[in-house]
Amino acid sequence: MCGRFALSATPQEVQALFAYVDTPNFPPRYNIAPTQPVATVRQAHGARRFVLVRWGLVPGWVKDPASFSLLINARAETAAEKPSFRAAMRHRRCLIPASGFYEWQRPDAGPKQPYWIRPRDGGIVAFAGLWEEWCDPDGGEIDTGAILTVAANSAIAPIHNRMPAVIAPEDFDIWLDVQNTPLKEARALLRPAPESLFEALPVSTRVNSAREDAPELLEPVAVESAPDRTGGSAEAVLPAPRKKKTRAAKGARSDDDQFDLF
Incomplete structure (x- = not known):
């Protein structure tokens, strides 16, 4: 799952x-x-x-984007079979540069806590992405x-049971080369990131508003430590895993639970 990120x-x-x-x-x-708008990198004309x-994402076959669900994420396990993503998985793969992403942990009680999840050693990561070109009846185009x-x-x-698929730099060519990379080989790159790649820092709920866009959003804030099993105070700031949702998000379409903002 990825509903917000930064570059x-x-x-x-x-x-x-x-x-x-x-x-x-x-x-x-x-x-x-x-x-x-988000930055993407694709292979074109060599x-x-x-x-x-x-x-x-809006597939090319959609008649009216205004009535189509907002597909910000695609599950790697099923994207090659889902009508909304299968053509892009074969023919329109891209990389999405990011400095990190946000995720919201949902405790059993109380407000959601946002976390800034960034590379532990700094730098940039590449999320695996898909792109499509949609044309309106008047000839206008939008990627x-x-x-x-x-x-x-x-x-x-x-914090959350999903995370963006990260493509390592040595695999950029394999992922982007839709002409010569078999789909099976491309899908094999879609796996959880190494345990040591990211660190998660609690941040201000200011990030909840899409109107906010400032460096201060990345600054960690203090959160109450969860009690450990002995009744003391645990050092880790990460809360207990949230319970899996069983109700589909409102407005979701037939592509299972692809639509989930937070």
């Missing part, structure tokens, strides 16, 4: 990692939300290209995209 790196840092031929200039963003897309998610590793599972 605070400079354009030069992003280009150095992803090696695309374009030279875009873009500001740091600390609270990227669905329907907003080179990597930087392309902005709207976050929320849209979604982030592929996998089961959370044990470091993230106490």
